[in-house]
Amino acid sequence: MDVRMQIAMVFHLDKCIGCHTCSIACKNIWTDRKGAEYMWWNNVETKPGTGYPTRWEDQENYHGGWEVKDGKLRLKSTGKLRTVFNIYHNPSMPTMDDYYEPWTYDYQTLFNAPQGDDQPTARPLSMVTGKPMDIEAGPNWDDDLGGSPIYAEHDLNLKGLTPDQQAQLSAVERLVYFYFPRICNHCLNPSCVAACPSGALYKRGEDGIVLLDQKRCRGWRACVAACPYKKVYFNWSTGKSEKCILCFPRLETGQAPACFHSCVGRIRYLGAILYDAERIEETARRPNEELVEAHRSLILDPHDPVVIDAARRNGIHDSVIDSAQRSPVYKFVKTWKIALPPHIEYRTLPMLFYVPPMSPVMANQNGNTISHAADGLFHDIDQCRLPLKFLANLFGAGNEEMVRYALRKQKAVRWYRRALTVGDVTMELAGRMLKEADSSVEEAEAIYQLTSLCTFEDRFVIPPMHREEALQMLEDPLVNKQSSGFGFVAGPRRGM
Ligand code: SF4
Numbered sequence: 001m002d003v004r005m006q007i008a009m010v011f012h013l014d015k016c017i018g019c020h021t022c023s024i025a026c027k028n029i030w031t032d033r034k035g036a037e038y039m040w041w042n043n044v045e046t047k048p049g050t051g052y053p054t055r056w057e058d059q060e061n062y063h064g065g066w067e068v069k070d071g072k073l074r075l076k077s078t079g080k081l082r083t084v085f086n087i088y089h090n091p092s093m094p095t096m097d098d099y100y101e102p103w104t105y106d107y108q109t110l111f112n113a114p115q116g117d118d119q120p121t122a123r124p125l126s127m128v129t130g131k132p133m134d135i136e137a138g139p140n141w142d143d144d145l146g147g148s149p150i151y152a153e154h155d156l157n158l159k160g161l162t163p164d165q166q167a168q169l170s171a172v173e174r175l176v177y178f179y180f181p182r183i184c185n186h187c188l189n190p191s192c193v194a195a196c197p198s199g200a201l202y203k204r205g206e207d208g209i210v211l212l213d214q215k216r217c218r219g220w221r222a223c224v225a226a227c228p229y230k231k232v233y234f235n236w237s238t239g240k241s242e243k244c245i246l247c248f249p250r251l252e253t254g255q256a257p258a259c260f261h262s263c264v265g266r267i268r269y270l271g272a273i274l275y276d277a278e279r280i281e282e283t284a285r286r287p288n289e290e291l292v293e294a295h296r297s298l299i300l301d302p303h304d305p306v307v308i309d310a311a312r313r314n315g316i317h318d319s320v321i322d323s324a325q326r327s328p329v330y331k332f333v334k335t336w337k338i339a340l341p342p343h344i345e346y347r348t349l350p351m352l353f354y355v356p357p358m359s360p361v362m363a364n365q366n367g368n369t370i371s372h373a374a375d376g377l378f379h380d381i382d383q384c385r386l387p388l389k390f391l392a393n394l395f396g397a398g399n400e401e402m403v404r405y406a407l408r409k410q411k412a413v414r415w416y417r418r419a420l421t422v423g424d425v426t427m428e429l430a431g432r433m434l435k436e437a438d439s440s441v442e443e444a445e446a447i448y449q450l451t452s453l454c455t456f457e458d459r460f461v462i463p464p465m466h467r468e469e470a471l472q473m474l475e476d477p478l479v480n481k482q483s484s485g486f487g488f489v490a491g492p493r494r495g496m
């Protein structure tokens with residue numbers, strides 16, 4: 001057992017209100033410089049929808065992530081030989097149209113316009129050509145357009161849904177959609193790191209954050225193609241790639257990342273988990289239907305004395321183990337099993353998990369009475385307005401059972417709370433539902449507390465970073481200064 005620590009995350013999708021505060025917080029802190037205009041390290045998509053960049057989930061086109069060939073893991077986008085042929089032009093890259101043409105406004109015309117009868121307006125100007133342009137796309141262009149024939153109908157996750165289910169998803173007045181915030185997943189098996197011919201991308205040993213060394217990057221862009229979530233971007237001004245850094249300078253000082261801190265819906269949770277690094281490759285090679293469970297089994301019980309011993313032997317500090325024991329991520333992913341990884345079939349083993357959203361509550365109306373009770377306790381989960389298959393394509397590598405389990409438990413918790421506070425459901429019925437959902441009153445209370453009444457300290461259990469013990473800090477700075485970034489003060493620029 002090779003125990004390591006990783007900062008991991010959970011996004012509770014039922015709580016996301018699509019306000020985009022997270023995206024703006026990140027944009028203002030990290031990507032407001034030249035060349036980063038179009039970059040959204042955090043973006044929020046409407047699902048069903050095509051997302052940003054357009055149809056990023058289409059790996060037939062983008063060739064991101066890993067595949068298993070002859071029993072071995074192989075990058076879809078590149079390999080030793082293919083690197084040579086594709087080094088100046090990678091055919092699987094998104095183009096500017098797949099993102100959008102960045103623009104600004106002609107503010108001077110607005111502010112300096114002479115007094116007149118008409119309201120002056122600021123025309124959009126392209127930040128690429130400087131010329132006036134018509135805006136045709138943006139980072140959340142399909143916001144709230146669930147059901148639309150241009151965006152929602154082209155969602156890749158509709159694959160395998162019957163025509164009836166597809167029609168139901170966009171039926172007028174019954175339309176259903178949810179928000180899907182996305183950041184870099186800081187994967188356990190990151191294809192961006194594996195693809196980089198310059199070795200510029202690396203995963204920090206002490207906390208698993210995936211970073212990109214601006215001094216080493218030569219702008220080959222293999223990472224952009226290889227990341228199946230399209231979370232690495234190319235800066236045309238510096239000639240380097242850039243990506244989400246999980247606000248590591250904030251984490252190192254005990255603060256939550258900016259998008260987590262500012263999240264209005266309080267959907268975001270962050271904590272340490274311990275995992276077994278020895279089993280990463282074997283896990284990533286599993287067949288699709290086993291991937292979620294195998295990925296979950298990589299996460300180790302931080303209370304287990306054997307795990308604690310192995311962690312200590314690997315140099316993990318006791319304060320970090322203590323933090324892993326209090327991690328909200330461990331509870332959602334491993335104890336309660338209600339948070340699932342996005343598109344695990346790309347085999348990068350993402351370390352950001354999502355609690356899948358419940359559909360709107362189904363009810364029967366008899367005259368003036370609305371009845372929520374039905375014969376089957378979980379009838380509306382299999383017939384939910386968001387077809388299970390759709391959620392399974394997104395969160396379960398097609399395995400519906402995983403999503404069904406998470407939704408049943410969430411529903412049972414709601415009914416238990418309803419029995420307690422509203423009283424129109426009997427406690428006996430709520431107890432039966434909890435049992436059928438593999439839960440208990442104690443667990444339901446804990447899920448309710450961490451979902452609804454959580455404080456800042458409950459949501460973000462940030463481990464002490466112990467930079468003094470990090471690998472770079474133990475190396476001789478004079479020997480390793482070029483590889484580890486000691487002493488650089490100049491910003492990145494082309495040709496370095
Ligand atoms: S999400 Fe993409 S950029 Fe982030 S670690 Fe995974 S493969 Fe790399």
Ligand code: SF4
Nearest residue numbers: 017019020022263265
């Ligand atoms: S700030 Fe939070 S609630 Fe608002 S869109 Fe972002 S993740 Fe959702």
